[in-house]
Amino acid sequence: MLWELEIRPLGKDGERERVCDEFDLLTHAERGGDLVSASARGFLLEGELTDEHRARLTQEVLVDPLVEVGEFAPVGTRTAHSYTVLLKPGVMEPVAQTVLEAVQLLGIPVTAVRTFRRYFGPPELPSLDRDVLFRKVLANDAIEHIVSGPVKADHLGFGAPYKFELRTVPVRNLDDAGLVKLSKDNTLALSLDEMKVVQAHFRDLNREPTDAELESIAQTWSEHCSHKTLKGTITFRDQSTGETRTYKNLLKETVFGATQTIRQQLGADDWCVSVFADNAGIVKFDDNFHICIKVETHNHPSAIEPYGGANTGLGGVIRDLLGTGLGAKPVCNTDVFCFAPPDFDSNQLPQGVLHPRRVMRGVVAGVRDYGNRMGIPTVNGAILFDERYLANPLVFCGTIGTIPCDKAFKKVYDGDLIVAVGGRTGRDGIHGATFSSLELTHESETVSGGAVQIGNAITEKKVQDVIIQARDRNLFTAITDCGAGGFSSAVGEMGADLGATVELDKAPLKYEGLSYTEIWISESQERMVLSVPQEKWPELQALCASENVEAAVLGTFEGSGRLKLSYQGNVVADLDMHFLHDGRPTVVKNAEWAPAQSVPAQPGTGAAQTPQDALVAILGHYSVCSKEWVIRQYDHEVQGGSAIKPLVGVMNDGPSDASVVVPVLGSWTGAAVGCGINHRFADLDPYWMAAAAIDEAVRNVVAVGADPKRVAILDNFCWGNIHDPKVLGALVRTAEACRDVAVAFGTPFISGKDSLNNTYTGKNGERLDIPHTLLVTALGRVPDVRKCVTMDLKEVGNTLYLVGTTKDELGASHFNLVTGRTGGTVPKVDLATAPKVFAGVHAAIAQGLVRSCHDLSEGGFAVAAAEMAFAGGIGADITALPGNLSDEAKLFSESPSRFLLEVKPEHAQAFEAALAGVTIARVGTTVSDPRLRVAGANGEWLLWVKLATLKEAWQKPLRW
Structure with a gap:
């Protein structure tokens, strides 16, 4: 009944x-x-x-x-x-x-x-x-x-038994139009050139591909899985110099190349362990453990179903850690979101696009539920708002974990069993990898619903417990997660150098009715694939049973060089591994970049025309204001390792620059996690946008106590239509900046991810690209967490120092945004000076000379001073801002590589000695009166505002 x-x-x-x-x-x-x-x-x-x-x-x-x-x-x-x-x-x-x-x-x-x-x-x-x-x-x-009305049903079962029928797909005799149509109709996301290679391959075999074979190729060759654009050949024309450069593999020659250069410079002191070779990057931490990190994107699914998309985005990156080496234990999560403003006019919504407020609520809830239910603290992140993210919100999810030093590498052996551990397989996630490689349209909500999954954090927590125990008992030789492409990608990648035979009917299913191809490409969550020596299988099976986790043998890794799939004894796929992984034609594209026309600063038309009005307006901008509504939904204390929280200060509601966790309890060594992102700079020059993002990420972790010589970084490119040479050109210029700045800073990239074609085709055929967006995540080693500092002012009577050089760089600034001003110069990183600034600030913090430290970013000096003051509940008088600049530039320039620090008077001399050779200036003092005053060049107060007014402006916008 x-x-x-x-x-x-x-x-x-x-x-x-x-x-x-x-x-x-x-x-x-x-x-x-x-x-x-x-x-x-x-x-x-x-x-x-x-x-x-x-x-x-x-x-x-x-x-x-x-x-x-x-x-x-x-x-x-x-x-x-x-x-x-x-x-x-x-x-x-x-x-x-x-x-x-x-x-x-x-x-x-x-x-x-x-x-x-x-x-x-x-x-x-x-x-x-x-x-x-x-x-x-x-x-x-x-x-x-x-x-x-009333629900009418007599039972809850769904799914009829599947009746086997081998399906082949005619490709050998199709013309170009037919090949394109086949790719589109089946959500293969393969280009005409790729379809022609597939066609030629099966002509040589004198047969048609099965649907499982065609899907395997599509998943493996997808942009999401193979990063074919950034690894392809790009001819780049730089119109600023007239130079033309050709990259055979953009990632290898820029981001990867920077890391290789740095590791060569480090020589015997190289602290990188595994970079761009596994599911996450690994670096040395202490004598017993390495630390690893990965940041993923889950943009397209989150645009269609915000809760499920973000939920499985975080679940997926947690599994990346479980699938790194022989399994890492997650210790904390991060997230960064990019939305359209939550007060967006609903009358302007394109067809099929969810309102930004609904997207934001769903995304936050998805990340919250997964992280909290797994018992992993979410400790760091950011949220940006821009109308250009309306149809394509960006959802970045990251996880940091620890792995024993002797468990950092894995290897698949001939004869090992292919074992699936975790959740059952269903239709959720079909075509997820290929869907993420396509642009969205107003029909995506309907036609791509199957590409969206819903996660189960409780199942993944049980899987995690099993994996860590099995790792420590040496029950498997290799592991990876079932992410994009499901079994097709996991088994295909693990068996790439050997071969694999898979019996698809052995996979545990959620319900009846799945075809062999659906089983193969499903992206159902919470599944891991292990390479298990046959003699270890009984012990692993017993361990899984003891934790109520399902495990099943799907087949065997073997030295055949082929991927063989069967269903109920019927061969449904037989592919050459070399063709599958190396047969994709090289993507060849043209890219170009022309500098934005230099425009002198123009007077603004916005309401905020006085410095005080501008400061209040910037604090109240959605991208700058308090994200407490989000942060309070996350458990950032679970596991007991949080040393510096996302919110700090006398009321625990000030914006921390970065968070610090103690990954190995009982140790005083910490890991600082921060990020850098500012898409607005890319409107003027994507090169300096990337430089500023790296600079911000590094200075965020340095500000809390990380050693700048032990900072690793990750890149996440989210881009629009890369078939447009100008859009692709901006990406090339961004990658070049990543190379140059990383080498100058000595901060190696250890992992990354790209999400391309974040483009929406509206009902009338117009193209809406997201802004060029680069997220840089920094992972810094903190020698002693007891010496960490936070950004809130601590005491009355202390000296405030501005470290770093302020320039007239108001281009694309938040000051321009709130005042309506245009033009100006984009902030530029001084690659020679910035590392010296970081080193000096770290030295001062390590010597115990700093009471509080805050980096200068959105809103410049004025916003940093305001945040430090109201976070600490202590006022400040700023009387000596340095430089021959306008008052607006002194207050609101977003020049990089700058910090505002609080120092006790008795430590002033030692502090200045620690920063010898770096531009520093005494700019003011902390006072008991709860207000912020800033004097102009003529000695008159430019602004004089109560801390309560500043804090209310900052907290009000997202006080939901």
Whole structure:
């Protein structure tokens, strides 16, 4: 029998309020309350449930009696009219899965569970209201559907048994148009040149490919998996010099090349362990452990289904750590998001695009739930806002972990078993890798719903526990995660140098009906693939069983040089590994870059025309303001290793430059995590945008105590339509800056990821590219966390020092943004001076001479001083800003490589000695009065504002 348990809130109905607010936001009306009168959540449960069973479920398992009331009824018997939101068949339901496991442990005879949300309202709605309410507020078409009125069903099962049928795909006789159509219709994301190579290969074999073979090639050759643009041949014309340069492999000759140069310079002191060779980069940490880090993007799925996209983005990067070496233990997470402003005019939304507020809420919730449920602290991040991210939000998720020094490398051996560990396989994530390689359109929400997954953090936590134990018991020789492309990528990559035979019918499935190809390319979450010596399999199997983690032998790695797939004894694929991994034609592209026309600074038209107004406006800009609403949802204390938190200060609500964790408890050695990102500079010159991002990431970790000689960095390129030579040219110039700055700073890149074609084709065919965006993440070693400092002012009567040189660099600044001014010079990094600044600041911190330290970034000096003051609850008088610059430049220039530091008077002499050879200036003192005053060149106060006013401007915008 099928029952439904409807659970309503006692007291405040927060979900109803959310729905009404979102409807009103989208319609500019106040009618949401007329359409939805109440909300509920609930479960559909199948089983022969007695009164006692139902009472136990209500009282002990599914309802919180303090805030909810629950009532059972047979499905379809309730009379109040409602709109019930259900996940579409095949979409992962972690809550339903957990409930099913829990009630079965209690001995309650439930055989199937599904979750629902329910909203109560009138049976008839005006068509326009219904469309907005159903499609844009109550449900997401990509993964959910709505039942208006009673739910009518007699069972919860879905999926009919699969009847084997070998499918071949005719390609040998197709013309060019036919090849292009085949790629598009099947979401292969292969170019015409690539399709021609596939066609020629199978002509040579005198047969057609099977669907599994064609999908394997598409997954392996996808931009997401192979990074074919950045590894291809690019002819770059630099119009600023008239020079033409050709790169045979852009990544290898820039980002990778910088790291190789640095490692050669370090020689015997090289502290890099494994770079660009595994799922994450690894560097030395202490005598027993290395530390590793990876940052991923999950942009396209998050645009379609924000919660699921971000949820599995974080889950995926955690598995990258588990699949690094022989398995790393995650110790903390990071995230960076780029959204359109949350107050974006809903009337201007392109068709098929979710409102930025909904995207933001979903993304934050997705990252929150996964990290918190796995018990991994989220300690660092950033959020940027720009209307150009409207259709393509960016979601960066990172994880840092530790790995024993003797477990950093892996190897697959001939004869090892192919073992799948973790979650079952379903239809979620089909074509995820190839979908991420395409641009979005207004139809993506409908046609690519299968590319979106929902994660289950509890399953992944159990998988993590098994992997770490199995690693320490030497039960496997190699491991990787099932990410983009699923088994096709995981098994294909692990067996690339040998070969593999896979029996697809041995994979545990979530439900019946999956074809052999769907099993092969599914991106269902929480799965790892291990290479296991046959004699170790019984022990591994027993370990997995003891932790309630599924494990299955899918086949064998073998020295055949071929990838062989079978299903129920039928051969469904037989591919040459060399062709699969090395047969893709080289991508050849042209790129060009012309410098932006130099425009003198022009007066602004914005409301903020005085320095005080500008400071308040910048603090209140969405990109600068407090992200406490987000940070407080994350657990950044779990595991007990957080030394410097994301929020610091007297009230624990000031913006920390970076976070510091102690990865190995009991040690005083720490790891500082920071980031740098400023897409606005790329509007003027992507080279200096990249330089500024690296500089910001490094100075963020230096500001809290990291040794600049032991800072590793990661690159994440997110770009628009790279088929446009100008867009690609900006990427080339960015990569060149990465090379130059990394070598100058001695900061090696150890890992990275690119996400290209973040482009939206609107209903009328217009192309909307995201801004050129580079995220740089810095991982710094802190010799002694007891000497770390935070950015909040500490005491009255201390001296404030400005370290670094301020220049008239207001181009693309936040000052220009809030004042409406245009033109100006983009900030440029002095590659010779910056390392000296970092070294001097670190020396002063290490000697205990610094009470607080804050880097100067968005908003320049004025914003940094304001943040330090209101975070510490201590005022400041700034009386001697150096330089022959305008007052606006002194206050708001975003020149890089600068810090504002607080020093006790008795330490001033030693502090200045520690920074000998670096530009420093005494600029003011800390005072007891709770206000910030800054004097101009003529001695008059440019601004005089209470700290409470500054803090309120900073905290108010996202106080949701």
